[in-house]
Amino acid sequence: MAERIILPGVGAFGTCISQLRASGLIPALEKAVLVERKPLLGICVGMQLLADRGLEDGVHDGLGWISGEVRALQPEGLRIPHVGWNDVQASGLPGPLSWLQGEQAFYFTHSYQFVPAAASVIAAVCDYGGPVVAAVQRANIFATQFHPEKSQQMGLRILEEFLRWSP
Amino acid sequence: MRDTGNPVTNGRIYDAQGVDELIFLDIQATDSSRGLLYETIGKTAEQVFMPFCVGGGVRSVDDIRNLLRAGADKVAINTAAVENPGLISQGAEVFGRQCIVASIDFRRVGDQALVFTHGGKRATGLDVLSHAVCMAELGAGEILLTSIDRDGTMEGYDLEITRRVSNAVDIPVIASGGPGTLQHLVDAVEEGGASAVAVGSLFHFTDQSPIKARSFMATAGVPVRMQV
Secondary structure (H helix, E strand, O other), X not given: OXXXXXXOOOOOHHHHHHHHHHOOOHHHHHHHHHHOOOOEXXXXXXXXXXXXXXXXXXXXXXXXXXXXXXXXXXXXXXXXXXXXXXXEEEOOOOOOOOOOOOEEEEEEEEOEEXXXXXXXHEEEEEEOOOEEEEEEEEOXXXXXXXXXXXXXXXXXXXXXXXXXXXX | OOXXXXXXXXXXXXXXXXXXXXXXXXXXXXXXXXXXXXXXXXHHHHHOOOOEEEEOOOOOHHHHHHHHHHOOOEEEEOHHHHHOOHHHHHHHHHHOHHHEEEEEEEEEEOOEEEEEEOXXXXXXXXXXXXXXXXXXXXXXXXXXXEEOOOOOOOOOOOHHHHHHHHHHOOOOEEEEOOXXXXXXXXXXXXXXXXXXXXXXXXXXXXOOOHHHHHHHHHHOOOOOOOOO
């Protein structure tokens, strides 16, 4: 049995959620994450899938584990997708990001953003034509819009912290 | 063509130097080189923790999937984007547009800038600007814009065409082909309007490094990642 779960993501919201459903893994994931409270790390689309719904190419139901909606980024005067390294500021929630002081650059590549229903789940933000949620956290669920696995030393630190995390 | 060594080793060194992204192009992609490419990508992805774009001979959604499975984060599509532009939209639909990089090679021909495919060998007659706009509309997430005339010359990027393309699309444009000095990198961003700069020869054949480049660009006022 897995002790921790990573939900990575490359892809469009609709395709990812329908493939996840088709895989038949969702009941097992729900049991592990919602009942047994095993730590979950969502990355990029893996973070977005946690929302109630995604608005990429139509409206798709998400997992609904962290309440919110995934909407198109619309930064005035800036390019889409938001691609590249951007500074991230942690909100101070105890968890895999609590070591992060000041601003640190992580690698982003996305055209949609997680807009949570409650500000209390926001674990970090970045600025891209306005504040964009860079990480969310609720109970045993932690997720980043950026890619820790592609963010060199600082990203590997987050993965280490996640492995050590006891929510 | 010059051999610059093992791609996996080069990738690892660039990772240590805090390069922002790695681009691998298998410029002589053939069916028989496919297996070796997947193996190289896999070995590189195991050792390199940064964004990793791979291109060369991508013809189908299955090719894209195989490259991503091997460890690529993004796939650059060049010849197939001209012959079958629908591949760009299919790829974007399945894998997200952040995954699909339209790689455009162009040459100056008279007073025109025209798209070439097949590793720069075949003329298409397409205007680089209208092709770039088409790629963005179909769902490409980035444009890797290479001047064949400048590639490897170290004379500097083609700033005029870079500027025209970056003005015409709202997705990021990566300038490629020609930098020979660190000032050329600054010029690509400031005069060319590029979102990022691709560098090959400058790092392979001179004593310039990504660390020097980053510091030079920051001093010139270009926003770059400083803590690496």
